[in-house]
Amino acid sequence: MPELPEVEVVRRGLANWVLGARIADIDVLEARSLRRHLDGPDDFVAGVRMSTITDVVRRGKFLWLVLDHPDTAEPTAMVAHLGMSGQILLLDSAAPDERHLRIRMSLDNVGSNSPAQPGGSPVDELRFVDQRIFGGLQHAPMVPTRDGFPGGLSAHPEMALPLIPPAVAHIERDPLDPFFDAEAFSIAIRRRKTGLKRAILDQGLISGIGNIYADEALWLARLHYARPTEALTEADIESLLEGVREVMTAALDQGGTSFDALYVNVNGESGYFDRSLNVYGQAGEECRRCGGIIEREKFMNRSSYFCPVCQRPR
């Protein structure tokens, strides 16, 4: 399950290889993988084909390639969301098709802004692979950001455009974004009248946190998932953000170490999950901090894991 750190690993991998590359051709093998692109495959192909990739940007779990098209003055965006099972692969076109290959793009001029390719193998194809089709691609013109800052984390922050794809405009900045506003978040979350975990899963309030990292961050912060948001203190919110950042940077460090420069890949098995999960999926196990027994409760059609001893409701 790709969450923010996994998507960031993909963003960095792409930024290393495809800046300056041109998308020469596109083969949409599965139209449902353009679920975010309402005008259909032909429109997608016509808009993207022959564009040059000038930036790779991420906000929360959304990732987009900024495209310059020879016939269009304004830059556009190819937006990607990996959903549950999406992968973006960058490889040699001779590589065999993946079982769930949905969209294939052939690239020219790959690696012109990159360090020398270590393996010597050509990288000339970008593939979108997605078993469950919860993710998808879309192509769209961009709009100005509300705050006038860059749309997200960019490959070249000093010259990043204050533009964002409309499909991402309602998504709030994530905690790793240099323009994330912690004070505004603190005010906004206490205005909500709901439970803490519901709030932090709302990508319009803070983005990049999924079910797994929500549980992990709440455990680190010693906060119960159902704590009412309106009663949170400044200190609670500070611990919460600290927990969120800790979980994300730890996962990012691990994803970064397992990342092969020649093969951009997200498969939900970053290694982080096996060894580092303190509560998620640990029902019946002893809490590593206090020895309490981790509980699982059904919540929002999924599961919440927490320690009933060191994560009290109030």
Add this chain to the structure above:
DNA sequence: CGAAGCCCCTGTTCGC
């Protein structure tokens, strides 16, 4: 506007 619930998807696992 905010809160909450439904639904989209497929592969794996589990119970009868």
Add this chain to the structure above:
DNA sequence: TGCGAACAGGGGCTTC
């Protein structure tokens, strides 16, 4: 053995 149900879950959408 075979089959259906449950589960995984981000986010768009609808309803109140």
